[in-house]
Amino acid sequence: MRARSGHFKFDKKVKWKNLVSAFRPLFLKFLEETQQLPEDMESVDVLIEENLRDLRNNRKPEGYNREGLMRMIFPISNEVEFYVYGRGKTIEVARVTEQLSRILQKYRLKHTIEWDRLKILADKKET
Numbered sequence: 001m002r003a004r005s006g007h008f009k010f011d012k013k014v015k016w017k018n019l020v021s022a023f024r025p026l027f028l029k030f031l032e033e034t035q036q037l038p039e040d041m042e043s044v045d046v047l048i049e050e051n052l053r054d055l056r057n058n059r060k061p062e063g064y065n066r067e068g069l070m071r072m073i074f075p076i077s078n079e080v081e082f083y084v085y086g087r088g089k090t091i092e093v094a095r096v097t098e099q100l101s102r103i104l105q106k107y108r109l110k111h112t113i114e115w116d117r118l119k120i121l122a123d124k125k126e127t
Contacts, residue, residue: 001091001094001115002091002094003093003094003097003115003116004085004086004093004116004118005083005084005085005086005093005115005116005117005118006083006084006093006094006096006097006100006113006114006115007081007082007083007113007114007115007117007118008081008082008083008084008097008100008101008104008111008112008113009079009081009111009112009113009114010079010080010081010109010110010111011109011110011111013110014080014109014110014111015058015080016054016055016058016059016060016061016080017055017056017057017058018080018109019055019061019080019109020052020055020056021107022103022104022106022107022109023048023051023052023055023061024048024052025103026100026103026104027044027047027048027051027064027072028044028048029099029100029103030064030070030072030084030096030100031044031064033095033096033099034068034069034070034092034096035069036064036066036068036069036070047062047064050062051063060074060076060077061074062074063082069086069087069092070084070085070086070087070092070093070096071084071085071086072084073085083117083118084096084097084100085118094115097113101113
């Protein structure tokens, strides 16, 4: 499957704070699968802790919006959702999205995945 983005939409009952237990393994899997895991794990721990602080307070976390082949972005929205966006090989986005979905399933976080639902990308495809 080819996709530029994988959009995770959580069940209406899922709140930000429900993601606390799954976030560390989810974030580490994302960095590992996208080969963006830095040698300095201390900086990763700081990023994870900042995101967890937001989640514990039932707020939208920052995610991973750094320069790289892939990003994990939590959009400004009234819903609990996030997406994986790739600028490289479209096959990799689908693979990483499926890996993250397995982690969410393991933590019993009900969700659906929508492919290529970003407005900006949809506009580019039409032109």
